[in-house]
Amino acid sequence: SQTIHQWPATLVQPVGSPLSLECTVEGTSNPNLYWYRQAAGRGLQLLFYSIGIDQISSEVPQNLSASRPQDRQFILSSKKLLLSDSGFYLCAWSVAVGGYTFGSGTRLTVV
């Protein structure tokens, strides 16, 4: 069966520090992969999506970047975190029409 792993679950980082969140998928090949941020009152905001290795589309210009070095690995990064980067980050995958499967999320607090 397909599973998605996302870590860490919580993270507290100082302003200006780097960020690396990792997401891996098991049990499927060539999935579409997505990074979302969820902020209170703002719903789910699509940050990046990828249809294949090294194929990344950015939805919102910002302080973040994404990479997909392997078929089932998706990484969200930042060189210097801002206070406004705080939020709940969710990785998701899909292989066809039928909905996304989300990871358990990372709660990031930038202090």
Next chain:
Amino acid sequence: QKEVEQDPGPLSVPEGAIVSLNCTYSNSAFQYFMWYRQYSRKGPELLMYTYSSGNKEDGRFTAQVDKSSKYISLFIRDSQPSDSATYLCAMSNSGGSNYKLTFGKGTLLTVNP
């Protein structure tokens, strides 16, 4: 007008009540409609998935899509305290490599014992 509108609530009901959750949308190209349930501090989980107009039932949950009115609903019968969560509607116009969902902001539901 936002692509997907969803009343954020909060909605509080007694145990056993019938709950109705709704979303409206503006993009007539949407064909795939989903409902997700999200417990506090967890990722959303897919609850219901429907294609085009019509009804779909799964246990105590019924999803309805009315494309002519651009309106979708989720009904929960005999609601339980374990149904307390945020419910998000989501929709898409296609699958394949350009498959992206548009989400509502979510409705917070509390079922009181």
